[in-house]
Amino acid sequence: MGLIPAITYLFLMFTFIPFMFLKYGGDNSTETHNSNGFKGLFPNSKLSTYLSCLLSLESMILLGLLDDLFDIRWRHKFFLPSIASIPMLIVYYIHFNKTSVLIPRFVAKRLPDYIISENSINLGWLYYVYMGSVSIFCPNSVNILAGINGLEVGQTIVITVLLLMNDFYYLVVGAGGNVDAYSIHMFSVCFLIPFLGISTSLLKYNWFPSKVFVGDTWCYFSGMVFAVVGISGHFAKTLMLFFIPQIINFIYSAPQLFGIIDCPRHRLPKFNKDDGLLYNSYTEYEGEGNKPLNLKLYPIMNFLEKLKLISLVKKQKGDKEIIIKSSNLTIINLTIIWTGPIREDKLCLTIMILQFAVGLTMLILRHSLAPMLFGFDNSWTMLNRFY
Amino acid sequence: MGLIPAITYLFLMFTFIPFMFLKYGGDNSTETHNSNGFKGLFPNSKLSTYLSCLLSLESMILLGLLDDLFDIRWRHKFFLPSIASIPMLIVYYIHFNKTSVLIPRFVAKRLPDYIISENSINLGWLYYVYMGSVSIFCPNSVNILAGINGLEVGQTIVITVLLLMNDFYYLVVGAGGNVDAYSIHMFSVCFLIPFLGISTSLLKYNWFPSKVFVGDTWCYFSGMVFAVVGISGHFAKTLMLFFIPQIINFIYSAPQLFGIIDCPRHRLPKFNKDDGLLYNSYTEYEGEGNKPLNLKLYPIMNFLEKLKLISLVKKQKGDKEIIIKSSNLTIINLTIIWTGPIREDKLCLTIMILQFAVGLTMLILRHSLAPMLFGFDNSWTMLNRFY
Known part of the structure; x- marks a missing residue:
């Protein structure tokens, strides 16, 4: 319902017209805008x-x-x-x-x-x-x-x-x-x-x-x-x-957005109703229906994590780590990475x-x-x- | 959905602007409207x-x-x-x-x-x-x-x-x-x-x-x-x-509209699905929940009926006629009175x-x-x- 303030704004702007433009046209003449004096807020043009x-x-x-x-x-x-x-x-x-x-x-x-x-x-x-x-x-x-x-x-x-x-x-x-x-x-x-x-x-x-x-x-x-x-x-x-x-x-x-990393339907932070705080939401790469992360992206992801620009969840599998979740890439999630869970x-x-x-x-x-x-x-x- | 043609109309009118006003302002000057020659369809003012x-x-x-x-x-x-x-x-x-x-x-x-x-x-x-x-x-x-x-x-x-x-x-x-x-x-x-x-x-x-x-x-x-x-x-x-x-x-x-005669919720002509024609719709004055017609209005109603401006349905009751139905007062019903049932x-x-x-x-x-x-x-x- 952003509609109501938007319409209010419009009608407010309508009623501003006479105050902003009146002094120019006030003397019943359409030719007033020819004069170059700065009489009102704005010229009629x-x-x-x-x-x-x-x-x-x-x-x-x-x-x-x-x-x-x-x-x-x-x-x-x-x-x-x-x-x-x-x-x-x-x-x-x-x-x-x-x-x-x-x-x-x-x-x-x-x-x-x-x-x-x-x-x-x-x-x-x-x-x-x-x-x-x-x-x-x-x-x-x-x-x-x-x-x-x-x-x-x-x-x-x-x-x-x-x-x-x-x-x-x-x-x-x-x-x-x-x-x-x-x-x-x-x-x-x-x-x-x-x-x-x-x-x-x-x-x-x-x-x-x-x-x-x-x-x-x-x-x-x-x-x-x-x-x-x-x-x-x-x-x-x-x-x-x-x-x-x-x-x-x-x-x-x-x-x-361009599909290099899998994009879930919603990328908003998760609301935890126990403590009332927001937590990072993650894109998952394991489990049914989830596309695994491209192996070539591993070094980039790890580098970004060191810069605190992404949050990763990893799992030991055999002799190497695999990334099972990464935080969703929005500025909202990024802020949560920096601040921790937050109201x-x-x-x-x-x-x-x-x-x-x-x-x-x-x-x-x-x-x-x-x-x-x-x-x-x-x-x-x-x-x-x-x- | 009268909305679609209405919006089409608006955007059509937007695109007309340059054709209607162009010749005046075409030479890159805001001062063109000072000239009094009739160059385009309309002046910029x-x-x-x-x-x-x-x-x-x-x-x-x-x-x-x-x-x-x-x-x-x-x-x-x-x-x-x-x-x-x-x-x-x-x-x-x-x-x-x-x-x-x-x-x-x-x-x-x-x-x-x-x-x-x-x-x-x-x-x-x-x-x-x-x-x-x-x-x-x-x-x-x-x-x-x-x-x-x-x-x-x-x-x-x-x-x-x-x-x-x-x-x-x-x-x-x-x-x-x-x-x-x-x-x-x-x-x-x-x-x-x-x-x-x-x-x-x-x-x-x-x-x-x-x-x-x-x-x-x-x-x-x-x-x-x-x-x-x-x-x-x-x-x-x-x-x-x-x-x-x-x-x-x-x-x-x-x-x-002003309540002198009882006004039903809908006053549209009645559609008869047997012959596909439209018939007059009536306001009823008899039966449960219907207000009877004011007796003072009887002469007026009868006069209007003689002028073919209203259609009445009457019933013999004792020694005098009473009006049990009158056609609804819209120009659509009036036309049907003149033409009879019509498609x-x-x-x-x-x-x-x-x-x-x-x-x-x-x-x-x-x-x-x-x-x-x-x-x-x-x-x-x-x-x-x-x-």
Whole structure:
């Protein structure tokens, strides 16, 4: 039932429209957007961007709801977010159709001159594929790091807080009187603050012991909020930085997802009802119906175990050890390996703190390293070229 | 499952955006909408109106779906469309905020001067109540005239065709080179032609014998399409004319709806499986659990029967007749009184033809009488004042 907060959010955003755009159109004239004075929060031309973002979000809710109802197959639902992002991309196409991305200076030097202009590369229609991928990536990332009470909602709160910190950095420090950069990050703040509000109230009910389960609708919706903010604010790359824990989770899961190691139906930690703690869940290689582990993988598994990146259960058989169980490859299980058996809410909190720490590091790196890589801090210099 | 065509329609409309708005924004500049040349179908400032209309439609689909899923109570779901119309009304408020309506000249003469200007009256915030009522009226009207195969979809097709005829009247005859009137009716045509397409294909499956049942989602969605077109095109009054059969149905049903006459749970015609025809259904006044008919209503009922507006079944009891059954008060039953027992598809066709005949008469009256009542044909003279 992530549906209720999602719909609440939408109608909240509807009612924001007059406050955000009123001062421009208030004097009964459709020609007001011609004046260049900065009267309201946003010019009227931003209104269609805003509306297209809401359309994308609402489409995502509708599709997520259908998914919850009819259980669409995995390989189909993977692409649902790209359908929902169509309205936003189309309006982006009409309004800006600016398809350049900045690339690091040292890469730019190695590329031929005719595709490079001012450190950026024009991707053309590939840019829309890139944006479509961002909108597929975000919802599915949120969806993949899920399964224990509070984590689906908790991780979105962490990302929201990080994005807000990034926005406020520009609003307070970086914008330097530049109206466009100010406006673009104010736009993203307008999306994120209400979202933070509904997320925290949802977390109250979703926190262990959970009264409400959020379902796919919420995962898709919250992921789409990030995608919308990232795409409309032209900071998709910064957005990716805050998804690093999810990316690590995906890479860590890859051997099981792509079938190198056997993957059981559920990979969630096991709940032990005697002490109320969560224990690692294991993939078993012995017994009926279980595929044995490929012998070539033994040295890798043992090496990973030494790095504390996997937990193995071994058995002496004849003169050599064989691995009969290995912990499932998700970031949730990995955290349990480090902490030992743990209560569900503490586990969730630990993962959230880890995620926040990684994100904060990335945020600091982004504003200290980016000027070196790109030749300038693209806080507003880049944005100038978009408007 | 009216959901599938509704969603198809939405995504069709998304993909129309570039074709309708491209020529304006195609040269990578956000400032293009300042030029006054009529380059594309619509200026970019129309884009936000268009997007807000789509938002309203999508909200309606979402709410209609929730209604189908959770069976919201009647008195709550009556107001669902007004919630869905919020985005459209808000954008209307920002862009135009023109709240005058034309009133007939003979009424205007009797009103004090200070509220009248140029034959129109400024309703202020009441105008938004009026528009909200239109959006409540249309979906519920479609919903009330329902129950036999094909009728829900059939009636929307009839209204769509009538609206298209009205639009083409302006496009071909009435606009007279005026760009704004042309644009406003082209806008409505852009909504209606795709809608006609999905309705007819849905009708193919919904026609007797029906393979697909449409549910509330479709009724709300199609009603909202009309409301959106009427409100954004400033011809809500003309729209009302095409809903006259639904209004008559409501007035005719009123005695049962408001409890003057007993109202059974279902008032659909009875299907007789021996000859495959539909017969009138009756409200019974005799027998256990049935409230007898109020004696004061006897003369009215007998009068209505003489006008062939109701069908009564009487019984001799002592020296006077008593009414033991009367046909249910819906336009569907009324049609059966006129035609006698009839097959379901023929009944549906008869009602559609009646509806079309009434609508066509209204359309002709509207363009011949309106100039007399309002002092001029408001085909484009009125619209001029809106832009």
